[in-house]
Amino acid sequence: MKLHEYFAGLLTRQVNIDRTRLADLQQHVDALAECLSGDVALKRVLRGFSRQGSWAHRTIIRPQPDREYDADVILRMRHHRGWAQDPQQYLHAVHASLARNELYRPRIELKTRCVRVSYAGDCHVDLVPCLEYGFSYFDEHLIVNRTENTLEPVNPAGFARWFEGKDCVAAGNLRKTVRLLKFVRDFHGQFDIPSVVLTVLVAGRVSRWDEFWLRYRDLPSAFTTLVDRTNTLVQGFPEPPHIGDPSCPSADFSGRLGGAEWSRFRSSFNQYAGRVSEAFDETRRNSSIALWREVFSDEFAPR
Template sequence: MKLLAYFSAFLAETVNLNQTRLGLLEDRVGAITSTLKTDSQIGNLYRTHIPQGSWAHRTIIKPFNNHEFDADFLLHMEEMEDWKPKDYLREVRAAFKRSATYKEKVTKKNRCCRIVYAGDCHVDVVPYITLADGREVIVNYADNEFEDTNPQGFTDWMKEKDGLANGQLRRVIKLLKYVRDYKQTFRVPSVILTTLLGERVQTWHEATRYSDTPTALKTILADLDAWLDLYPLMPPLPDPSCPETTFNHRWNQDQYGNFRNKIKLYSSWVTEAFDEDDKTLSLAAWQRVFGTSFQQPSSVQKSLTAPSGLPTTREARAPYEQYIEEFGFNWKGGHKVRINAQVLPKAGFRHGSLRRLRRVSTFQSLHFTITTDVPEPYDLYWKVRNRGPEATAHGQLRGEITLDEDRSRSRKETTSWKGQHYVEAYIVKDGRVLATDHHDVVIN
């Protein structure tokens, strides 16, 4: 059984970090940045600060057994031509050491300075620089090197996937973080967990596969289990917003192998709890996953359907729009495809990765390619869907699904109409859809 009210109560009372502590976090970050902005040595290098990770994605959970929770933010600094990468981290630490408030709270890590509020939380301050050549980087202190990053792109990707999942992806991530911290049977960095779960969200019957929290949890875990089955050895784990950067250095094969085994086990437990028709037996099965804190709510709880503002069904169909579910294919899943979008060079305009640029102007050329773990041969289908008043007025909402007949595994488009559009790709083999991806295209 779904036990929707039980999930609502469990998230509200046990999993979610309460608003008071989130407000205190914001106050602390404000005080930290104020100290850095007024520092005599590096204050003039401050540009802005950007929440990242669980804080930016709104997936922070209440620490288990009153342990500290953690939050990260990027400290955007001016580039100093004569500084080595490690100098940025060293100088930020020195600034904290000059502060009476923080000198006893600061610890230097490999990529951040950590400010510890004992018994409550720690805040990781990550120096972040935009280099003269446009690269966005953070610092690896031990190797004295810059590492590419795309923080806003990752957050945008996360929001995109959460929207496809009717707002349920964030809840699934929180629940799996809780299972990780409660059971302590597997270890996985939150950024890797977010990536692995987000990549499982597919453009296939989204309204039903992600209709509520227990349904989304069962669906995403089953798809993750199927994908992990393909890889006994840890595969490359690229940043969805920055493909040249991988997260593999944050994990190892033993941790990955154990995670793979535990996901198979917990996916089977979730399916058993979901499919059980007897309420008492279903509750016992859910408690095997989450523990006894998952219990009958003390008051009436709001059902965990899509959050306010997020659709539980698709938007109105465009005149010529098609859906891959209507092509007579069956769903198999278990694989991955990723759309890579490049804005092609044009005099006077920005170009490069659309994930990095986030938006593109009209009358630009886009080049879409894919990467996938589905072995050839397979069929690739594309869908381009426009939105907004301009496309509507010109009868250009599009939405047809077309076969990649020349097997170029690529597609070129021109940005003609302002609006938030999207492109989707579907990998089909032997009459079954094995993987899909979705890429927003914002034209202004």
């Protein structure tokens, strides 16, 4: 059964990120932007800030009590001739700039592609330097890989447009499906797959040739359709498959998945997918609620 009211309740109570957290996040990023733009050493290269990833796609979810949520911010930067042969300098410059600030010094950590700023047990902001070539935000973009000291092509705006287009076909229910699956992942902890990989796998299953009224007219239908299709795809790959970035042909996400991680995801997702289709097909209300609870926990229909 579809049980719309329980899906809506679960999203509101447990899954959607609350307004307070979103407002705090914006404040953190505004303060970081002010600090970095005021830095003399960075002023010449820094062009601006853009949201990226789940924050940009509105698939960010409320963190579980013991977990932090993460927001990615692109630092749009100009090409610096002196760093052409040594691209890690872009990351070091951002790190050094924040390290000069007393407030940020204890909170920052230099990662492979970003500088992470942590906010006591609630969230962290990943600042990702991104070089822009050309004149608009849609031209070529490269991010820094510090450990290999190389530049890697990305297309954050293209990815956002691709996801937006898929969500539009699914009448806004793709975004909610991704949020629900991230909740299942974080709540039960049975599998751990990077959000970007999950997003690409699920969004890639939306097709504009689908019968809209059958597949996406409501959230339970869209969720069941997309979980079933994702599962069919995933079961076809005993080893981690090549997962291309739909917005950038030369980039791929496969490197973010280990074999053991994939195999745990594959077997666990198969079990959830089985429950989802049983719960959807079950016509007796109480039995259907019990099955949906196995997927989403008792939070689906609080007792």
